[in-house]
Amino acid sequence: xxxxxxxxxxxxxxxxxxxxxxxxxxxxxxxxxxxxxxxxxxxxxxxxxxxxxxxxxxxxxxxxxxxxxxxxxxxxxxxxxxxxxxxxxxxxxxxxxxxxxxxxxxxxxxxxxxxxxxxxxxxxxxxxxxxxxxxxxxxxxxxxxxxxxxxxxxxxxxxxxxxxxxxxxxxxxxxxxxxxxxxxxxxxxxxxxxxxxxxxxxxxxxxxxxxxxxxxxxxxxxxxxxxxxxxxxxxxxxxxxxxxxxxxxxxxxxxxxxxxxxxxxxxxxxxxxxx
Amino acid sequence: xxxxxxxxxxxxxxxxxxxxxxxxxxxxxxxxxxxxxxxxxxxxxxxxxxxxxxxxxxxxxxxxxxxxxxxxxxxxxxxxxxxxxxxxxxxxxxxxxxxxxxxxxxxxxxxxxxxxxxxxxxxxxxxxxxxxxxxxxxxxxxxxxxxxxxxxxxxxxxxxxxxxxxxxxxxxxxxxxxxxxxxxxxxxxxxxxxxxxxxxxxxxxxxxxxxxxxxxxxxxxxxxxxxxxxxxxxxxxxxxxxxxxxxxxxxxxxxxxxxxxxxxxxxxxxxxxxxxxxxxxxxxxxxxxxxxxxxxxxxxxxxxxxxxxxxxxxxxxxxxxxxxxxxxxxxxxxxxxxxxxxxxxxxxxxxx
Numbered sequence: 001x002x003x004x005x006x007x008x009x010x011x012x013x014x015x016x017x018x019x020x021x022x023x024x025x026x027x028x029x030x031x032x033x034x035x036x037x038x039x040x041x042x043x044x045x046x047x048x049x050x051x052x053x054x055x056x057x058x059x060x061x062x063x064x065x066x067x068x069x070x071x072x073x074x075x076x077x078x079x080x081x082x083x084x085x086x087x088x089x090x091x092x093x094x095x096x097x098x099x100x101x102x103x104x105x106x107x108x109x110x111x112x113x114x115x116x117x118x119x120x121x122x123x124x125x126x127x128x129x130x131x132x133x134x135x136x137x138x139x140x141x142x143x144x145x146x147x148x149x150x151x152x153x154x155x156x157x158x159x160x161x162x163x164x165x166x167x168x169x170x171x172x173x174x175x176x177x178x179x180x181x182x183x184x185x186x187x188x189x190x191x192x193x194x195x196x197x198x199x200x201x202x203x204x205x206x207x208x209x210x211x212x213x214x215x216x217x218x219x220x221x222x223x224x225x226x227x228x229x230x231x232x233x234x235x236x237x238x239x240x241x242x243x244x245x246x247x248x249x250x251x252x253x254x255x256x257x258x259x260x261x262x263x264x265x266x267x268x269x270x271x272x273x274x275x
Numbered sequence: 276x277x278x279x280x281x282x283x284x285x286x287x288x289x290x291x292x293x294x295x296x297x298x299x300x301x302x303x304x305x306x307x308x309x310x311x312x313x314x315x316x317x318x319x320x321x322x323x324x325x326x327x328x329x330x331x332x333x334x335x336x337x338x339x340x341x342x343x344x345x346x347x348x349x350x351x352x353x354x355x356x357x358x359x360x361x362x363x364x365x366x367x368x369x370x371x372x373x374x375x376x377x378x379x380x381x382x383x384x385x386x387x388x389x390x391x392x393x394x395x396x397x398x399x400x401x402x403x404x405x406x407x408x409x410x411x412x413x414x415x416x417x418x419x420x421x422x423x424x425x426x427x428x429x430x431x432x433x434x435x436x437x438x439x440x441x442x443x444x445x446x447x448x449x450x451x452x453x454x455x456x457x458x459x460x461x462x463x464x465x466x467x468x469x470x471x472x473x474x475x476x477x478x479x480x481x482x483x484x485x486x487x488x489x490x491x492x493x494x495x496x497x498x499x500x501x502x503x504x505x506x507x508x509x510x511x512x513x514x515x516x517x518x519x520x521x522x523x524x525x526x527x528x529x530x531x532x533x534x535x536x537x538x539x540x541x542x543x544x545x546x547x548x549x550x551x552x553x554x555x556x557x558x559x560x561x562x563x564x565x566x567x568x569x570x571x572x573x574x575x576x577x578x579x580x581x582x583x584x585x586x587x588x589x590x591x592x593x594x595x596x597x598x599x600x601x602x603x604x605x606x607x608x609x610x611x612x613x614x615x616x617x618x619x620x621x622x623x624x625x626x627x
Contacts, residue, residue, distance in 0.1 A: 065508070067508060090510075097508070103504070105501050108494075108502075
């Protein structure tokens with residue numbers, strides 16, 4: 001056994017998987033977007049998903065977030081099979097997602113965006129209404145938590161800068177995600193500041209004991225924070241590595257390697273005696 | 276490591292001076308253009324024909340605005356959710372025919388017949404919603420199809436069941452008086468006769484405004500129109516919201532038809548596309564963005580008032596009433612241009 005690469009910011013011990021994928025297959029028509037994917041998501045660990053475009057990363061995010069349902073296999077939450085009927089159901093069990101497009105409605109105000117889909121209400125049914133003051137207050141607090149202060153919660157989301165919009169999406173996910181945080185990194189190039197915000201949010205979530213799934217295109221950033229690396233190719237798992245197996249350069253090579261990806265993964269796993 | 280250390284982006288922008296802020300806020304009100312146009316039309320025709328702003332002039336204006344406004348407000352909500360409904364007027368005539376036939380042909384009591392016709396209207400709403408959602412076709416075309424089917428069925432059905440386009444003599448049905456009290460009370464002020472439909476119109480507008488800005492349903496409506504993908508990703512029930520809205524417009528159509536039925540004590544079935552477009556015109560004049568995502572039920576109500584003032588004003592001023600359509604076109608054009616301004620302003624100014 002090789003020794004684990006030490007990670008200063010990471011102290012939480014790896015727990016049992018909060019969520020586990022077992023042989024999950026998703027078909028879009030006759031095409032399998034995901035094919036028999038198995039992966040554990042342990043609490044207090046960051047699992048990075050890497051792969052080329054079209055390798056099934058976004059489908060994986062959709063399955064975990066409840067946007068699309070798997071056709072075969074099992075999704076286990078604390079060992080119990082679950083099927084989410086909608087993203088609302090996934091959020092109800094504590095799975096929150098930072099979507100690739102950030103899922104921000106431009107014409108709505110910041111607080112309406114923050115609570116979209118799970119608005120706080122007061123009163124009883126025909127008069128049940130939005131709790132405006134509560135929503136504004138929570139939004140301002142949550143935004144301050146990710147470092148955006150002095151923001152008017154009534155401001156329309158379209159008036160935010162790109163970074164602030166990302167902060168809104170992250171603040172929302174941190175607020176609603178009590179157990180699992182799923183981050184689908186934007187395909188548009190991020191600035192270093194935006195990247196660092198994303199990574200710090202991810203590390204914060206890990207230190208609070210959440211299971212984190214980070215979908216990224218950037219192996220260098222992935223290696224900075226990741227505990228596990230799930231490599232996808234053509235909808236299948238091409239490699240399931242731990243931090244002990246690879247360094248950043250290995251990851252980059254694996255990602256750009258194309259056909260030799262699987263072979264290299266096997267070789268490396270064999271070398272370290274771990275999968 | 277806690278999130279308190281995460282970096283902030285940018286600076287909080289300095290607040291602009293109060294006067295400019297107020298102007299900027301006003302420019303984001305989608306209904307502003309309609310309000311200004313209403314003011315202009317009332318002042319202009321008020322000078323040309325002072326009778327217009329007297330009680331005898333106001334009564335028909337409010338009556339027309341009420342009918343249009345009930346439909347326009349419902350269509351406005353649908354437009355905000357990014358959909359379209361041409362079938363409101365046809366649902367109104369169709370459901371009135373169903374009620375009339377049930378009362379006269381089958382001898383039902385008035386309230387039972389009205390409940391049955393409401394059920395029929397809701398079925399049309401469900402069909403509209405299901406068509407749009409399952410086929411993904413533009414709701415303009417889907418509801419144009421249901422409009423044609425309904426209109427044809429109504430006219431042919433009236434001939435088939437009653438033998439003519441006119442059905443009358445319903446007043447003797449049981450429950451007619453209580454139904455008439457709800458849908459057709461009147462109030463005489465000087466020479467003007469004000470109908471209770473005005474109260475229905477105000478109630479519908481108030482309920483729609485409250486529902487849009489103060490409930491979860493309203494938030495779902497706004498998001499469904501403005502950012503459908505984000506709404507789906509966040510678990511907003513976009514499909515349920517859309518179907519509910521189609522049912523609401525159908526219910527508005529039923530209300531219009533019922534008010535007409537109880538006022539005349541009968542029904543005159545006559546085909547025509549006029550009113551269908553009017554509801555949409557009123558909503559757009561009231562400031563609904565055509566792409567969805569923003570708009571105002573109050574704006575649609577103001578649009579209906581503007582429409583009614585312009586039409587009655589032209590008549591009272593002694594002009595050829597055919598000028599009205601040209602004026603309506605101009606108003607629509609102005610509203611569309613103002614919409615563009617509002618849309619760009621919306622993106623930069625605080626509001627709730």
